[in-house]
Amino acid sequence: MDDDALTIDRFKNGERRAFDDLVIKYRKSVLNLIYRFTGRQDEAEDMAQEVFIRLYRSLKDFRGESSFFTYLYRVTLNLCFQERKKRAKAESRMSPEEDLEKIPSAATPHGEAETREARETVIKAVRGLPPDQRAVVILFRYHGLPYREICDILKIGMGTLKSRLHRAHASLKEKLRPYMEDMEIPTGTEVDADEL
Amino acid sequence: MNCSVFKTMMPDYETESLPGTTRLKWEEHLKSCAGCRLEWEEWMKTARLLDLHEEIEPEADFMPRLYVKLAMEDRKPRPESGVLPWFLAFPKAGMAIAGLLLVLGITWFAWSGLLQHNTPVPAVTQAAVSAPAAISEKHVADLKNFAGAGNNLLPEKIPAYNAEETPLEKVFAYDEFGNIGIDLVGEKDIAQLILDENRR
Numbered sequence: 001m002d003d004d005a006l007t008i009d010r011f012k013n014g015e016r017r018a019f020d021d022l023v024i025k026y027r028k029s030v031l032n033l034i035y036r037f038t039g040r041q042d043e044a045e046d047m048a049q050e051v052f053i054r055l056y057r058s059l060k061d062f063r064g065e066s067s068f069f070t071y072l073y074r075v076t077l078n079l080c081f082q083e084r085k086k087r088a089k090a091e092s093r094m095s096p097e098e099d100l101e102k103i104p105s106a107a108t109p110h111g112e113a114e115t116r117e118a119r120e121t122v123i124k125a126v127r128g129l130p131p132d133q134r135a136v137v138i139l140f141r142y143h144g145l146p147y148r149e150i151c152d153i154l155k156i157g158m159g160t161l162k163s164r165l166h167r168a169h170a171s172l173k174e175k176l177r178p179y180m181e182d183m184e185i186p187t188g189t190e191v192d193a194d195e196l
Numbered sequence: 197m198n199c200s201v202f203k204t205m206m207p208d209y210e211t212e213s214l215p216g217t218t219r220l221k222w223e224e225h226l227k228s229c230a231g232c233r234l235e236w237e238e239w240m241k242t243a244r245l246l247d248l249h250e251e252i253e254p255e256a257d258f259m260p261r262l263y264v265k266l267a268m269e270d271r272k273p274r275p276e277s278g279v280l281p282w283f284l285a286f287p288k289a290g291m292a293i294a295g296l297l298l299v300l301g302i303t304w305f306a307w308s309g310l311l312q313h314n315t316p317v318p319a320v321t322q323a324a325v326s327a328p329a330a331i332s333e334k335h336v337a338d339l340k341n342f343a344g345a346g347n348n349l350l351p352e353k354i355p356a357y358n359a360e361e362t363p364l365e366k367v368f369a370y371d372e373f374g375n376i377g378i379d380l381v382g383e384k385d386i387a388q389l390i391l392d393e394n395r396r
């Protein structure tokens with residue numbers, strides 16, 4: 001039995017503090033999953049709270065068929081998908097200027113206008129992906145989850161996962177291309193530039 | 197290795213999850229194929245640009261705000277044991293009782309409003325009300341909901357406020373009239389207080 005399963009048992013046995021422990025452990029992951037999905041910092045906080053309220057209601061019935069982590073991410077993404085549908089109409093009425101205002105200002109000292117612009121473009125590009133591709137790219141890229149766990153969370157097969165990841169990357173690449181010109185050749189490849 | 201296999205393995209190479217021999221073949225292809233070198237370079241540049249979508253931190257009041265909502269959740273009647281099944285079985289009687297409760301509720305609300313305005317506001321409350329802008333509209337909205345759910349946040353039930361222990365930004369609770377601040381000795385205690393009140 002893993003740590004989370006033990007914590008859930010404590011909660012089921014009436015120990016309220018156990019729930020707090022889960023929230024404290026996962027609030028940041030949940031918040032950022034939502035933030036990357038919606039691109040909206042102001043809404044992410046309230047939505048993360050809603051996830052934990054849903055969890056609070058449903059945890060007693062959690063049977064442990066999947067890991068808690070998988071279950072929690074699934075609850076979070078379900079909320080994201082639902083909210084997206086609800087907001088679809090509102091967003092279509094929103095002007096591009098208003099849309100941009102929703103992007104939070106940089107939290108770190110990347111003061112330069114160019115970086116800020118690139119950052120806004122990235123946030124919009126991620127938000128602009130179809131939701132199924134968006135979920136895959138966020139779980140892979142920002143949460144660093146292995147394929148197997150992403151498949152479990154989204155209930156998809158490996159082939160579907162890989163093709164979504166590639167399509168997502170391809171469309172992100174096109175949107176981000178203007179910022180690539182001045183970038184250095186990425187590190188992390190074993191190949192020495194001199195050998196090429 | 198051909199180009200399309202190479203491309204499907206880019207994320208695996210990136211996460212270092214290719215087995216040894218496959219990895220060597222992948223790297224050989226990278227050296228020999230200019231098209232795939234460009235693909236890989238753009239893959240990694242995309243990855244690096246995506247890093248600009250930075251992580252955010254939960255707000256400092258994440259826990260207290262959640263506690264208030266959970267306390268409200270605790271107060272909701274359970275569907276299986278609540279009034280709903282009864283209401284569905286006897287809809288006319290239910291409507292009559294609901295109407296009566298509504299009238300009583302409005303009367304009580306108006307009366308308690310008058311009472312509140314005649315009650316001297318304790319020092320802790322004044323401190324909270326004049327707190328800096330760090331107390332957000334969210335706090336106020338949450339507490340209005342909370343108070344609206346029938347909670348009675350009486351100042352005498354609130355432990356003494358110690359500004360040194362708890363900075364004013366942590367004081368977050370108001371009653372529905374906006375003039376009672378509760379709070380206290382740390383976010384945990386705020387919530388516990390509310391929960392204890394609810395269970396009484």
Ligand SMILES: [Zn+2]
Pocket residue numbers: 198199200202225229230231232
């Ligand atoms: Zn090739």
